[in-house]
Each structure stands twice: as structure tokens, then as C-alpha cells.
Amino acid sequence: MSTLKSSGGSFAPLAQPVFAVLWAATVLGNTGSFMRDVASSWLMTDLSASPAAVALVQAAGTLPIFLLAIPAGVLTDILDRRRFLIAVQILLASVSVSLMILANTGMLSVSALIGLTFLGGIGAALMGPTWQAIVPELVKREDVKSAVALNSLGINIARSIGPAAGGLLLAAFGAGVTYGADVASYLVVIAALVWWPRAKNANDALAEGFFGAFRAGLRYTRASRPLHVVLLRAAIFFAFASAIWALLPLVARQLLGGDAGFYGILLGAVGAGAIGGALIMPKLRERFNADGLLLGAAVITALVMAALSLSPPKSVAIIVLLFLGGAWITALTTLNGAAQAVLPNWVRGRGLAVYLTVFNGAMTAGSLGWGAVGEAAGVPGALLIGAVGLIVAGFVMHRLKLPAGDADMVPSNHWPEPLVAEPVAHDRGPVLILIEYLVEKHHRAAFLHALDEMSHERRRDGAYGWGVTEDSADPQKIVEWFMVESWAEHLRQHKRVSNADADLQAHLLAYHSGTDKPVVRHFLTINRPRAA
CATH class of the missing domain: 3.30.70.100 (Alpha-Beta Plaits)
Known part of the structure; x- marks a missing residue:
């Protein structure tokens, strides 16, 4: 029996039409997003050569996710997820339309670019927990882990195509066309979501309100010790690893002497490496546990940062970024899988939102911090400092083991209904x-x-x-x-x-x-x- 058809196989979710359509649409949408990000990052190097200003674009995209991911997770758990996703896609399309108009009219400024990037980050904050939380709705229970891995693979397929395509479009036709391609990708995603035959949410007398659900999510996060371990490991890894993402535009332009097309090729190499990493991931999991995989990802990422600090030839830089892509998807899937495994369905959106908050908080703080370090020590110095810090942190945190995630989180429904003398109003309490x-x-x-x-x-x-x-x-x-x-x-x-x-x-x-x-x-x- 083929891998595609066998239940629980790596590509089994793609045999289920709804998942396959939404997955394909998401790959296209993410490709457009990467094209937009390449255009924005490169335009910022035209508008300002300051490392801090360039890193600010990265921070503007991730800061809203840090600030809003938890409220977004609450909305994920209490709203109709399909309609919510459609509304967010419309918001993101509007951002790209604005960028396209400003770029075509020559009115795009540093403040406008950062502001619209921030608004796009708000859309990403609202969308992230929801996309992850709908996975159990789209596939069989035994295929959930494979579906999560395929989502990561899809992101990195987009990462391998989007940056290169964006760089080529930017070099050949300008930023306006690049942003226009992103708008078209959102229209495809919206069409797929409208087509999705999702059943309407049933009326639930115990449905949670926003603030009650918010408090419940925070209570769960505070009390879940396995989740604490995942969050701490993620925060430390991404705080150091963010150096490469914050400074890569300057690496491409200043250290390697490349243009917009070359910057897109570098990002495409990361995506291609991630695809390769995803394909060999099953073999790696047979030989290494989650902690070993995360340590290996930290070491490889640090070595890539150190190699780039030496201003290698362009061909060598492309090769080492292939390894970065493999290490990056290894870290992402390992940490995301650990978070998914310790969360029950009723709080999945909120729990994943907390994880995304930590992830993007570490990336935001790291981007700002490494931009400042780049100002003081130069781009090569910042990369070397980040590499040393990542290796040290990787070995230290390796002693704090990730949760196995083998607990059965399905509701047991074994508690009997409480005895009452007469009906009790739902809002009565405490x-x-x-x-x-x-x-x-x-x-x-x-x-x-x-x-x-x-x-x-x-x-x-x-x-x-x-x-x-x-x-x-x-x-x-x-x-x-x-x-x-x-x-x-x-x-x-x-x-x-x-x-x-x-x-x-x-x-x-x-x-x-x-x-x-x-x-x-x-x-x-x-x-x-x-x-x-």
C-alpha cells in the first residue's frame, strides 16, 4: 500500500480532499507572503542602511503576534473558525493592496512600510492559532501528527519558492508587481475557505465568552508543567536563532555583495533545505529523540551563523543556508509537535497561541537586540556572538527534557453530573x-x-x-x-x-x-x- 493511502503515513492527510485543498491554498498564500516580505525587507535597505532599521521590519512583523496571539487563540476557540479565517485573509489582502499602491506611486516611506508591516503582523497573529487548531477537523485522528508535519513542509515549500520568486519579480518588475502577486494569492486562499464545507457550530449552552475563555486559557497555561518546558525551550532557542533572520538582508547586501535577486535565492535555499529536512525527518526521528533533534538544530544553526560571518563566496553561502533550512524545520516541528501533544482540544487554540506568543516574542526581542548588537559590533560580530550563545544555550537546555507527549488528552466524560436540588443559573458563582x-x-x-x-x-x-x-x-x-x-x-x-x-x-x-x-x-x- 502506498504511503499516501496508508492511514497514519507521512502523506496520508493529502488523500483527504478538504485538507488537500486547504493545504495547497495555504502553500500558495504563504508563497505570496514570502514574496511580500522579501520586497519589504529589500525596500527597507533602499530607504535606510541602518542595521537597526532593517531589523525593525522583522520586529514589526512579529511584535503583533507576540501581543495578540493569546487573544487570537481565544477567538479561535469561541468563533466559527472558517469565517474568522476569511475575515483575516481579507485584512491581509488589504495590507498588500496598500503596499502595492504606495510602491507604484513612489510614496512608500520608512514609517509607512513599518506601519503596514505591523498591520500585516496583526493579521498573522489572528491567523496563526486558527490554522493550527483546525487540523484535527480536517483529518482523521491518527493522521493529525502527519498533517502538522505537512503544514510545516508546506510553509517551507513556500519559503523555497516565495523568496526567490519575490526577488526575481522585484528585480525585474518592481515592488508593485511583487505586492500584486501577494494580493492574488490571498484571493485563492479566500476562495478555498469559502468552498470548505465546514459544519456550522452547534449551539452550546456552555459556550464560553471571550473574557471567561481568556482566563481559562491562562489558567491552563499556568498549571501545565509540560507546556512550561516547551515554552522555555522555545524561548531560549529562538532568542538566539533570530540573529540570522534579523541580519540576513544585510548579510546578503553588505557581506556577500548581492542584490535583491540574490537575497531571494538565499531565502529560497533556506526553504529548499527545509523541504529536504522534512523529507528525512522520519529517519531522524527513528535515530534521535526530540531533545537530540533540538540540540542538533541549535548546533547546525550556530555553525551557519559563524560561517556567514566570514563573508564566504556566494555559492558557499547558498550551501550553508540549505543546512540552516533543515535545522530550522527540525526545531519548528519538534517544538510545535511537543506543544500540540500536551494540549487537549478544548484549549488547543489558546495553548498554541501562548506558544506562538513565546515564539514571536523571542523573535521580536531577538531582532531588536541583534540589530543593536549589529550596530555596536558590526554584522559579522553579531553573528559570531549569536552563534556562541546558541551553542552554549543548546547544551545547557538539553538537560531540561521535552515532554514525551504520550498522555491521552481525549475527554473521558467519567465525572457524574453534580446533584442539585433545583436548576442552577450558569452565571452563579463562585x-x-x-x-x-x-x-x-x-x-x-x-x-x-x-x-x-x-x-x-x-x-x-x-x-x-x-x-x-x-x-x-x-x-x-x-x-x-x-x-x-x-x-x-x-x-x-x-x-x-x-x-x-x-x-x-x-x-x-x-x-x-x-x-x-x-x-x-x-x-x-x-x-x-x-x-x-
């Missing part, structure tokens, strides 16, 4: 939940350790306060308590508990010595009338 256990003395230490693990689950799924108490008259009676902000949020909590959480709860209940299950009580806040 709610206090008490769970009474009977634990024999010789099991106490192990029980409390398991209960501590359970506390993270409570907080991830909606609790904002948690604690444990004992009965002063009978220390074997231990009461776990936690609070949620409303009755509706507690009902959502019932639906969020995963199979992995159910296993954790079963382990905890093994220490309960009572003949019946632990007693669970729910207490609602009483709104007392004010005194006259």
Missing part, C-alpha cells in the same frame, strides 16, 4: 467543591503526593483556588477543595477531564479506604440582600 477521602495513616504520604499531582489537573481544567485539609478529630478524613468562578465553568470542567486525568484520579482513589466512593459536595455562593 462554586466551592469539597471531596472527602478516608486515608489510612501508612498511605498518607503517597496519597498527598498523588493529590498534589491532581491539583495541577484541577487548575488546568478551570479551578482558580485549590487546597487540602484534615479533620482535627479524625486525621484520616482528608478534604480536597477547589473553587471555580461559576456553575457553568464547573460544568465545563466536567467535560474537560481527559483519559489521562481519569488514570490519575484512579491512582488517587486507590488510597481511599472507604467502602463507598469519596463524598463530593458542591457549595454555591449565597447572594445576601443588603441591609436597608
Whole structure:
């Protein structure tokens, strides 16, 4: 059976028509975006030769993602994702139309270029979590990981085509035509999204509002220790690796003496290397775990930065950037896959938004920082400093292992409905939940350790306060308590508990010595009338 048709194969998602159409449209749309970015970066070198100004274009594109990714993730989880994506594509097309008009009329200035790049970054911030969150809707469950990898491959196919095509269009026809090609690519993406036969969201009495969903997403992020590891590893890697992206236009122009077309070829080499890296990724995963892959990506990226600082011949620069592309897709897919693996579906958009916030925050801060270092130490000096820092950080962070991501995050639905004397208004709260256990003395230490693990689950799924108490008259009676902000949020909590959480709860209940299950009580806040 071919790889395309076999369920779970690397290219199996492409056998599913909806994913295939949207994937192809996305590749085309990203190709246009890379063409636009090449034109903007190169035009900035015409408008200003300052390393800080050139790096500011990169920062203007990534800063909005840092600022808005989390709100975008909330919108991803509560809005119709298809309509939301269409609206964002219209916004991005409008940005490119504005750039095209200004370029054709000769009115494009430094401030206008940075401002419109920032606006395009807002569109990217709104779009990023949504594109990633729709993957489970488009493919079978067993093909999700392959679909995520194919999305990364698609981005790098676009990276290999877009920059080179953009550089050639820019050199031959000017920025106006290059921006116009980007506008056309957005029209194709919009058409694919309009065609997508997505079922309408069913009415849900427990649907979250924006601010409630925002708070729930932040609570999950604060309580998820596996996600913390992924975020820290990503922040350190991208903060150092951003040096190459912030300074590459100046590397092409000043160190290598190239023109706009050559800059596009360099970026195309990165994309081509990423495609090669994606194709050999299954073999690499057989030999190395996630931590080994990330360390290898850091070392290769650092060596590329060091090689470029020596102003090598153009042919050598193209070759080393092929290796950069392979290292870059290895890091991206490793970290993104680790983040996806520790997130349940109900908070996937928000969790991925936090990941994107960290990623783009590191890239933004890195771009600004490396631009300043380039001003002080020169472009070669900044690249060498970044290379040394990346290698040191890579080996230090290698000791902090990425989560395996093998927990079953599918909802278990094993919690019984809470008992109520009469219907409870969804907005009533806060709610206090008490769970009474009977634990024999010789099991106490192990029980409390398991209960501590359970506390993270409570907080991830909606609790904002948690604690444990004992009965002063009978220390074997231990009461776990936690609070949620409303009755509706507690009902959502019932639906969020995963199979992995159910296993954790079963382990905890093994220490309960009572003949019946632990007693669970729910207490609602009483709104007392004010005194006259």
C-alpha cells in the first residue's frame, strides 16, 4: 500500500480532499507572503542602511503576534473558525493592496512600510492559532501528527519558492508587481475557505465568552508543567536563532555583495533545505529523540551563523543556508509537535497561541537586540556572538527534557453530573467543591503526593483556588477543595477531564479506604440582600 493511502503515513492527510485543498491554498498564500516580505525587507535597505532599521521590519512583523496571539487563540476557540479565517485573509489582502499602491506611486516611506508591516503582523497573529487548531477537523485522528508535519513542509515549500520568486519579480518588475502577486494569492486562499464545507457550530449552552475563555486559557497555561518546558525551550532557542533572520538582508547586501535577486535565492535555499529536512525527518526521528533533534538544530544553526560571518563566496553561502533550512524545520516541528501533544482540544487554540506568543516574542526581542548588537559590533560580530550563545544555550537546555507527549488528552466524560436540588443559573458563582477521602495513616504520604499531582489537573481544567485539609478529630478524613468562578465553568470542567486525568484520579482513589466512593459536595455562593 502506498504511503499516501496508508492511514497514519507521512502523506496520508493529502488523500483527504478538504485538507488537500486547504493545504495547497495555504502553500500558495504563504508563497505570496514570502514574496511580500522579501520586497519589504529589500525596500527597507533602499530607504535606510541602518542595521537597526532593517531589523525593525522583522520586529514589526512579529511584535503583533507576540501581543495578540493569546487573544487570537481565544477567538479561535469561541468563533466559527472558517469565517474568522476569511475575515483575516481579507485584512491581509488589504495590507498588500496598500503596499502595492504606495510602491507604484513612489510614496512608500520608512514609517509607512513599518506601519503596514505591523498591520500585516496583526493579521498573522489572528491567523496563526486558527490554522493550527483546525487540523484535527480536517483529518482523521491518527493522521493529525502527519498533517502538522505537512503544514510545516508546506510553509517551507513556500519559503523555497516565495523568496526567490519575490526577488526575481522585484528585480525585474518592481515592488508593485511583487505586492500584486501577494494580493492574488490571498484571493485563492479566500476562495478555498469559502468552498470548505465546514459544519456550522452547534449551539452550546456552555459556550464560553471571550473574557471567561481568556482566563481559562491562562489558567491552563499556568498549571501545565509540560507546556512550561516547551515554552522555555522555545524561548531560549529562538532568542538566539533570530540573529540570522534579523541580519540576513544585510548579510546578503553588505557581506556577500548581492542584490535583491540574490537575497531571494538565499531565502529560497533556506526553504529548499527545509523541504529536504522534512523529507528525512522520519529517519531522524527513528535515530534521535526530540531533545537530540533540538540540540542538533541549535548546533547546525550556530555553525551557519559563524560561517556567514566570514563573508564566504556566494555559492558557499547558498550551501550553508540549505543546512540552516533543515535545522530550522527540525526545531519548528519538534517544538510545535511537543506543544500540540500536551494540549487537549478544548484549549488547543489558546495553548498554541501562548506558544506562538513565546515564539514571536523571542523573535521580536531577538531582532531588536541583534540589530543593536549589529550596530555596536558590526554584522559579522553579531553573528559570531549569536552563534556562541546558541551553542552554549543548546547544551545547557538539553538537560531540561521535552515532554514525551504520550498522555491521552481525549475527554473521558467519567465525572457524574453534580446533584442539585433545583436548576442552577450558569452565571452563579463562585462554586466551592469539597471531596472527602478516608486515608489510612501508612498511605498518607503517597496519597498527598498523588493529590498534589491532581491539583495541577484541577487548575488546568478551570479551578482558580485549590487546597487540602484534615479533620482535627479524625486525621484520616482528608478534604480536597477547589473553587471555580461559576456553575457553568464547573460544568465545563466536567467535560474537560481527559483519559489521562481519569488514570490519575484512579491512582488517587486507590488510597481511599472507604467502602463507598469519596463524598463530593458542591457549595454555591449565597447572594445576601443588603441591609436597608
